[in-house]
Amino acid sequence: MFSTNFTRLLVPLLCISALAQAQQKKILGFNDSSSVHQQNLENLFDKQLDRVHIGETIKALSANPHHIGSANGAAVAQEILKRFQSYGWDAKIETYQVLFPTPKERVLELTGPTTYKALLKEPALKEDATSGQSGQLPTYNAWSADGDVEGALVYVNFGLPEDYEYLARTGVDVKGKIVIAKYGRSWRGSKPKVAQEHGAIGCIIYSDPKEDGYYAGDVYPTGAFKNEFGVQRGSVMDIVIHPGDPLTPNIGATAQAQRLERSQAINLLKIPVLPISYHDAAPLLKALDGPVAPDEWKGALPFTYHIGGGKAKVHLKLSFNWDIKPCHNVIATLKGSEAPDQWVIRGNHHDAWVNGAADPISGLAALLEEAKAIGALYKQGFKPRRTLVYCAWDGEEPGLLGSTEWAEDHAAELREKAVVYINSDNNGRGFFNASGSHALETLVNEVAKEIIDPQTKVNLLARKQASDILKASTVKQKKDRAARLNMNIGAMGSGSDYSSFLQHLGIPSLDLGFGGEDSGGEYHSIYDSYDDYSRFKDPGFYYGVSLAQAAGHTVLRVANSEVVPFDFRRLYETVNGYTTELIDLASTMRESTILENQLINDRIYQLATDTAKHLLPPKQKLAVPYLDFSALQNALTVFDTVTATLSLQKDVNQSVYQAEQQLLNEKGLPGRSWYQHTLYAPGFYTGYGVKTIPGVREAIEQRRWAEAQEQIAIVSASINKLSNYLQKLKAH
């Protein structure tokens, strides 16, 4: 907690009634009186937050294109370093040497039956001051393979595995062909990966105006949505195998590190892939013949969507500079007064695809505002009980490079010292979102309940609750949600810098942000600019303050708590829910497989389907066996008992924050050993999207029954390990 000095300073500032009010609330991890002090500290912290300053930070740090490896990127790191230092923090830059490909040549053309040469260029707009700057990375997908291919074009919808199942029913094969998939539903990197698995020789990804364009709303610069020329850049590294530098898995990419050959890297594609605008996609899609796409595949371009595979041909030629680039992480610390070896880590990346006003600067500006506020309090005498480590990561965009290399490099120290990792990334107007380790769910709720939404003047939980109620589809679901103020936090997949901390090292992590009223099409385009941000994402920068409050209060509570604020009861309840889902999943799949096979046997598909469409029936699937879930159920029974009566004491702090590490399995997930957490992982085919209890869930979904049974044993063992660990803390 803060020092005696500071307490003395603080109390006179508060009026009696405020103090009385604050005293009514006991915070997790604090006693009655330290709760009051903590809340007073948070009030003072809030007073330091300045939305105008946040806006200025966003403007300054997004003033130029600043991707990893660029001079502007290095300058942004220096500027951040300078700011931390000016706030009174102990800051430094830790640089790694990472592979980062940039385009050398990009050609996409329709070669038959008509011709079209893709522009592959977003035009500057007079309404967007930075859109015409030099130094912009061209539109591309980082980690595409080099390639020069020509072939028939096939439209594969979102490029999901089930889209290829449908494709097989139409008789169209992608082998030796080039596919065009639209952004959405799955992470972009899954699209070329699945295409490659099916034998495609190239992949084009485009933004359909249905998901990302005029269908959603007025387009930029009139409105926020993607105009016809906008392109979503982005990484297609197979981060579900592992993120970070492909040449240095599991170790820090220091200058001296032993590196793989690029051909040995296990998370790189073998086919070329290129993202394009809907302006460039339209002539390609319009040229397709073959079957008419089913309704669920149709987008918002003004013609009939066909699947192709016939006469329409494209030529795709891509080559890249495969350079090693410096990756500058800025690390700032404020030493803890009582437990300097317990680290509360907070991070947000600083590199952008182009200017990145929203992604990542909006989140980074909040982080810097927190650092500024804490620095100011520090100057007034506040000392955090634990050490604060504030990080601005480089190279997140190509594949979480900076955070992963740092985490791998400092793995041993982090396992020992890291209490929690709190991430943010792009931020905007709207509702509070939180995901992460469920042992932190109570903490998040307590924090959110005391922060006021700037637009509606109710607390964050009440606004979230209102949104959830209206989204619920049945009266019962609405009533259930209305009956509780608390929110559930989501589980984390991938797509931002928490991944190494949580999924590789087992450090309890959170990802915080606001959004839902900030929709637009600027993501990873040249239009993710200050002009766009200040008009459409968070006008007035009110939610920059909200994020600084939410993350700052969370940091300060963990930092100052007497007993680190973990609630394993919420973890039990969440995992119990996942288990019920898995049992239901297996059972539903069993029932539907039996039925489906019967329908196929009975020729129901042939009888029901328009014969003129020549659609083949689906293939029969092997029956779903009964799985033995008893090990998991028994593990949960023990975990239930242990967590029902768990009361944590001050002297077990380190053991408490290391508890989540018990959930790691050192062999990792099947086929991807880097991912060691048995509860949370990005989905093998969803990419960013999480799979909970991933070993079991993915084995069931992908119908690998023996593996599912093995994974049940593994996750049961990890839960038992955690139960035993916590049981010892009780006995302590």
Place this chain on the structure above:
Amino acid sequence: MFSTNFTRLLVPLLCISALAQAQQKKILGFNDSSSVHQQNLENLFDKQLDRVHIGETIKALSANPHHIGSANGAAVAQEILKRFQSYGWDAKIETYQVLFPTPKERVLELTGPTTYKALLKEPALKEDATSGQSGQLPTYNAWSADGDVEGALVYVNFGLPEDYEYLARTGVDVKGKIVIAKYGRSWRGSKPKVAQEHGAIGCIIYSDPKEDGYYAGDVYPTGAFKNEFGVQRGSVMDIVIHPGDPLTPNIGATAQAQRLERSQAINLLKIPVLPISYHDAAPLLKALDGPVAPDEWKGALPFTYHIGGGKAKVHLKLSFNWDIKPCHNVIATLKGSEAPDQWVIRGNHHDAWVNGAADPISGLAALLEEAKAIGALYKQGFKPRRTLVYCAWDGEEPGLLGSTEWAEDHAAELREKAVVYINSDNNGRGFFNASGSHALETLVNEVAKEIIDPQTKVNLLARKQASDILKASTVKQKKDRAARLNMNIGAMGSGSDYSSFLQHLGIPSLDLGFGGEDSGGEYHSIYDSYDDYSRFKDPGFYYGVSLAQAAGHTVLRVANSEVVPFDFRRLYETVNGYTTELIDLASTMRESTILENQLINDRIYQLATDTAKHLLPPKQKLAVPYLDFSALQNALTVFDTVTATLSLQKDVNQSVYQAEQQLLNEKGLPGRSWYQHTLYAPGFYTGYGVKTIPGVREAIEQRRWAEAQEQIAIVSASINKLSNYLQKLKAH
């Protein structure tokens, strides 16, 4: 049944095994031996059906535009007369004198902020031989009011009552403005009616490519779907008040009939309304400003849909020739050998909006093929037991004019003699559809089970079952449907010539047809041509034969049955299902109203909705009281008992077919006395779409609780009346 003579003729034609096979099946209304004879007759009937001839009929009768009142229309009636006579039927034309408006002037222009003058014209296509003919009715909605209006334009989605509820939340009012609604979801006539109720001064209806254009598939003439210039003509008479000549409700529009003034007609609009193509709609919609339309409102045009109500203004000027025109029904009879005063009536209209190859000639061609086949059998000695009355109606398109005037004119005779009315209309490739009186459901199933689908070679029920199984959304629903071969027939709303027979006179009715693989955009346009039909609707005319089989077998079974083939048990089960629905509906509305009012009270809408959208919360609604359904439940208990043991005898035939008349309430439905059936009516706001137990259902839906209670008493009384009536037949 057929005469002794004919039986003797027939038997030698059949081989022993076919006879043995046929003997296994006992048909409803026949005994064991007469079942065999009937099936043999049906086999002979089928042999007379010729798909090539059906195609020739379609080509001949759709060779020219032939709307009601046109010289070509009169010629088509004459041609049909001649054909019936050539088939050996006693045929005549019965002509009524009906009001029928045609356009004098049509102007639609965008007058601000930009300008556009609508084409209001479908171009001729070289791929469509009849598309450039003279004599085409221009694109218009019959029964639009004359009007010359200018005002701000408002987009109202489908123009449903709930769309106006949403509109109110945006703060946009249509009072004094012109609305543009898209085709779909509700019957076209409901759109201007609801607009008028909300104070709009004009209404434009357009075909959005989402529902009716390139979104669905390739457009005409490449594919079957609506091209940018296609327009759906159609009537906007308020047929849910009453169909038929607006000047002669309840009576036949004979030359001498006493007529209302047009201003006295209760089913005519007071505002002008015009249908347009998506080519003409696009500039209008694009000019709209105001709020962005919600997702459910968005169509497939390539821009952002806005609601308008601001600067975009249109001028709509329409005037019409309000002429009295002759309406030529062709009525052909084949006298019954044993019960000539029991009429089995079969009908299909002959008038079209333009050429009408699909609508109505495809159905009419099947009807004529039936007449030809029956005529041929007649010449070989077959005499139907009951009289067959085959009708080709005129003036269906503007508002069921021909059939309604005929039914009203012959009401007394029909109440006495009409056993059943069997309707068809446009027909196409695909699945068998049947709707109508549920006492006929068993008959329909027995017929459908013995007809083989021309594409899949299974019987019609098996194909329908396959389709229903795949459409079912849950495993349980799929299994349930797979467990029974029989199909449920639908309930009838309006939109074709059965309406007067069933809903005004209580004559048991059916509507039969095929479709589902014949989708396209030709409906009520100049492209509903032979060229279109033979390419896209029923290539080879196989389903013309199927319809002739389904309707023909049904006619012949009712005509020849010893006891008319009614099954009131199916009626009981159906009505019992409707009652459960109504009780659930009231209960669901009660629960959701309580919840919704609470959410509004708690400001949940304000908290959950993007404040930048300025969307008002919904208005609170009065609580839903508990209704007393006991009268209906008790009536069903009695109906259950009566129908559980009902066994009909030959000597009660007339009483059996008149049973459905017991379900009429002579006061009619609230506000629309013409509709007397207490179980089936077109919905007041759905138009063609049916409402079952309409008095009760619509009172609940529209929250008129006292009326709902009154209507429960009325429908209960009508069910009791039917139970008593059937009870007497049992006692008989």
